[in-house]
Amino acid sequence: MSEASRQVAVELGDRRYVIEIGAGLLDRAGKLCAPLITGRRAIVVTDAVVAPLHLDRVVRSLDSAGVRTDTVVVPAGEGSKEFGAFQRLMEALLDHRPDRGTVLIALGGGVVGDLTGFAAAVLLRGVDFIQIPTTLLAQVDSSVGGKTGINTRHGKNLVGSFHQPRLVIADITALDTLPRRELLAGYAEVVKYGLIDDAPFFAWLEANGRSLLDGDHAARTEAVARSCAAKARIVAGDERETGDLRALLNLGHTFGHALEKETGYGANLLHGEAVGIGMVMAFDMSAALSLCPPQDAARVRRHLEAVGLATSPRAIPGDNARAWDAARLIDHMRGDKKNRDGRITFVLARGIGQAFVARGTDEAPALDTVRRALAA
Ligand SMILES: NC(=O)c1ccc[n+]([C@@H]2O[C@H](COP(=O)([O-])OP(=O)(O)OC[C@H]3O[C@@H](n4cnc5c(N)ncnc54)[C@H](O)[C@@H]3O)[C@@H](O)[C@H]2O)c1
Ligand SMILES: O=C(O)C(=O)C[C@@H](O)[C@H](O)[C@H](O)COP(=O)(O)O
Numbered sequence: 050m051s052e053a054s055r056q057v058a059v060e061l062g063d064r065r066y067v068i069e070i071g072a073g074l075l076d077r078a079g080k081l082c083a084p085l086i087t088g089r090r091a092i093v094v095t096d097a098v099v100a101p102l103h104l105d106r107v108v109r110s111l112d113s114a115g116v117r118t119d120t121v122v123v124p125a126g127e128g129s130k131e132f133g134a135f136q137r138l139m140e141a142l143l144d145h146r147p148d149r150g151t152v153l154i155a156l157g158g159g160v161v162g163d164l165t166g167f168a169a170a171v172l173l174r175g176v177d178f179i180q181i182p183t184t185l186l187a188q189v190d191s192s193v194g195g196k197t198g199i200n201t202r203h204g205k206n207l208v209g210s211f212h213q214p215r216l217v218i219a220d221i222t223a224l225d226t227l228p229r230r231e232l233l234a235g236y237a238e239v240v241k242y243g244l245i246d247d248a249p250f251f252a253w254l255e256a257n258g259r260s261l262l263d264g265d266h267a268a269r270t271e272a273v274a275r276s277c278a279a280k281a282r283i284v285a286g287d288e289r290e291t292g293d294l295r296a297l298l299n300l301g302h303t304f305g306h307a308l309e310k311e312t313g314y315g316a317n318l319l320h321g322e323a324v325g326i327g328m329v330m331a332f333d334m335s336a337a338l339s340l341c342p343p344q345d346a347a348r349v350r351r352h353l354e355a356v357g358l359a360t361s362p363r364a365i366p367g368d369n370a371r372a373w374d375a376a377r378l379i380d381h382m383r384g385d386k387k388n389r390d391g392r393i394t395f396v397l398a399r400g401i402g403q404a405f406v407a408r409g410t411d412e413a414p415a416l417d418t419v420r421r422a423l424a425a
């Protein structure tokens with residue numbers, strides 16, 4: 050293993066698992082996974098973009114570790130989190146005649162991870178799965194914590210399950226093939242950790258974010274490890290989001306998921322891009338409510354702009370950009386899973402690194418925020 054390899058543990062008692070982070074880990078996937086695959090059978094689920102880039106190495110590595118491996122390739126993109134796509138995946142998995150000792154391996158971004166994790170939760174009433182994330186977003190966020198699921202016309206991730214992986218393998222060099230737009234989208238979720246409760250990490254990103262995005266492996270390893278450590282700590286403290294701790298990971302998502310729903314989960318707006326815009330809106334709302342210094346809100350916007358992320362819905366391309374309706378976006382937020390007692394739950398901030406969950410807040414300041422964002 051390379052010198053720069055790191056391990057982060059998600060402490061969930063007898064469901065504890067490790068996140069391996071480093072360069073060249075795809076070639077070691079077999080060795081790392083084999084001890085967890087007692088049935089010696091795995092099905093790797095990946096997408097049509099990742100398959101030609103990285104699938105062979107993983108399958109070869111599993112084969113040489115004595116794990117018989119089948120593969121299922123799904124279309125790339127958020128469309129694979131639709132009901133129909135989920136059904137097709139389940140049938141394709143069953144075509145391979147799995148048994149309860151068969152382990153599913155998700156090789157890809159957050160879409161493959163969320164979809165495969167949900168499939169693992171319900172296949173034969175539940176089998177184990179392993180995450181091998183290949184996008185920055187998946188390495189820092191979606192592969193960790195066990196939120197799995199699919200979208201419906203009612204909104205994002207509304208059908209799913211908490212199902213923790215047995216292992217996460219984040220090969221930093223897999224990111225070398227990732228398009229810049231996808232890297233940037235994942236970077237928004239990295240920034241999120243700084244904004245939630247780690248102001249020094251946000252300052253580190255202000256200094257190192259550009260070189261991370263430009264391909265600096267050491268900076269990428271550091272950012273993935275710090276992000277995973279933050280997420281692991283939060284998940285261990287509130288696995289099923291029953292308290293207010295895990296909901297902090299939804300910073301930017303109340304607004305962001307509404308934007309994704311409004312734009313139809315298409316290529317015009319990636320999840321991470323929506324989160325970036327949503328975090329700017331959450332800080333704008335916090336500043337407007339005098340909860341947060343306006344300078345902090347400006348600093349968040351400045352950093353996201355500096356790296357090349359959109360900070361307003363107006364920057365989203367496509368016809369939809371000309372048909373925004375602030376009240377409709379608020380209505381989308383009324384379907385958010387965090388909501389309680391018919392009121393929208395927001396994640397707001399008292400400053401950078403000081404996010405908190407706000408329940409029972411009026412909708413009016415959120416509507417004002419959306420209107421300001423649409424006018425920006
Ligand atoms: N479960 C969670 O906790 C959680 C957290 C954050 C996001 N998510 C979900 O994750 C999804 C977004 O994930 P994503 O941003 O990874 O998108 P994605 O899975 O669609 O991947 C983005 C694109 O990059 C391609 N790709 C993946 N790895 C590549 C590589 N190494 N080289 C070249 N191309 C590669 C994919 O084929 C795809 O076209 C959303 O559905 C979001 O809701 C879930
Ligand atoms: O892991 C979590 O908890 C998160 O909220 C991480 C988010 O980045 C992620 O997008 C998650 O899928 C959102 O969850 P949801 O419960 O709001 O659908």
Ligand SMILES: [Zn+2]
Nearest residue numbers: 238302320324
């Ligand atoms: Zn997210």
